[in-house]
Structure formats: C-alpha cells, structure tokens
Amino acid sequence: MDTLNIKNFNIEHIAMSGQCFRWNKIAENTYSVIAFNEYCEISVDKNGILSLPNPSLIDVLDKDYFDLSTDYSLIKAKADIEDTYLQDAIRQFGDIVILRQDLWETIISFIISQRKSIPAIKTCIENLCQKFGDEISLGDKTVYGFPSPMKIKIATHEELKACGVGYRDKYIKAAAEWFINTPESEINLQSIRSIFGIGEKVQNCIGLFGLHDLSCCPIDVWMQRIIDERYGGIKPKWMESEYAGVYQQYVFMYERSLYRTGGKKWK
C-alpha cells in the first residue's frame, strides 16, 4: 500500500465537484476511481494521509493524476482578500484540486455534459465504458476503462444513442475523427474549439480539466448566475486571473451548496 501525506485534498468535495465522473463512494472517506485504464480505491484519514491500496497505479501516479505537484496553498493565498464571497468559498471548498485527467476522456465527458445533470453524465459515461471500454479484471468483478478514440470512431450513431448521449452522438463522432486525425503537436486549447459541438464553455472545461490550464474559467449557468447575482453583473477580477479555473471550482461548489441548503435561492 502506498500512502502520501497531503494537504488541500478533500476527497468528498473533489468527487462531487463535477470535474470527474468515474469516482464512486464505496465507504466513508473511500472512493473507487477509474482513470487511465486503471482502477484504484483511495481513502483519506483524519490526518490527511491519502492511501492508494492498489500498488499498480503506474499511469495514475506517473501522470500526477491527483496533481500533488501543484501548491494550492499558494494559489489560495493569491486570492483577493477583499472578495468576501470568494474567501467564503475558499474556506468551505478550498480543498479541491484540479485533477490531471486524460485529455481524450475529458473531451468526450464534457461534450456529454452539455444540458445534463452531473448524475446523468455519470450514468451516460458508465454506459459508454461498459459498451466500448476495455475490461479491467479485479478478480471478483470486472470494471471498464474509458473507450479509445478508435472504438468511438467505429461505433454507430445508434450504438452511441443507446448509451444515452441523445443528440450529442454526432458531436462525439466528430471528436473521435478529430482526435485521431490531428497531430499531437496541434492539439491545444484553440484547436479544440474547432470540433463540431464544442463551444466556449466546453472548450474551457477541457482546457482546465484536460490540459490543466488553470487560467481557463468555464462560464456555465452557475457562473453566469454568480456574476449576475453576487457581483452585480460585472465579472469579478478572479475570473481573469492565472488561477481562475481553481477559484471557479471553489465557487461552483460553494454556490451549489447554498442552493441545496435553501439558504439563498435564486430569484
């Protein structure tokens, strides 16, 4: 078993943060995670010790999936001290990291995310993985990795729709064609926007979660409401900062928590 002493890592908040869709709670403070065709069960104890019980997480650790190399204390320290709303969000949800996820998986996941709730996105992605992903045998059970671009390329529109992607089937197919035919050196934040079905919001999600460009700040319905209702219709400074995407995660979770608890409903 590998253990790591970490800070700024609230496993529950990360799992709920809408950046990853293949984390599932299996016990208190314990989640199953499937990433890079690897399965692991992670847990964090009271002292902030992250346990990785599966020792064969070659890609997950090599690619710094949990982003343990980024200094989040520094990022939080740089947040505008005068911005009380942002500071409140940091106090409550400041232990969320931006995972370094697989780019291809991120592209497809956030194409699917448009006009879907987070639980519906998870169901849809799970369906795709079960139908088109590689088997990961765990002895007593089998789980599935994320489908390769080629598997999606050769899938029919009907097969994709059967997974619950709805009208996004053509977007997903276009993304597979694009990903297979585009040289790696030409894949970047700008070129991703040229994929049929990817607009500004999804582009920024892919930039933040797939390319780990922390300045990307996806403006979804929640961010737009926050601009309108919390900042009087004027974009706050942090949305233009080099860590806009990180602050956006804290605020996204914070505002949703206020909404859920019914403390401050939208008009």
Next chain:
DNA sequence: TGCCAGGCTTCAC
C-alpha cells in the same frame, strides 16, 4: 408529471 440540467448549432433579423 413537469422541470431542468457544468450548451451548442442553426437560422432569422
């Protein structure tokens, strides 16, 4: 049952 979801493309104007 009806509403809404981490939006995008298309088409008027």
Next chain:
DNA sequence: GTGAAGCATGGC
C-alpha cells in the same frame, strides 16, 4: 453581430 428556437434523455 445578436437573439431565439430546437434539441434527447435522465434524475429529482
């Protein structure tokens, strides 16, 4: 360039 309509389906 801007604004409105239409879009598939699941979860609450």
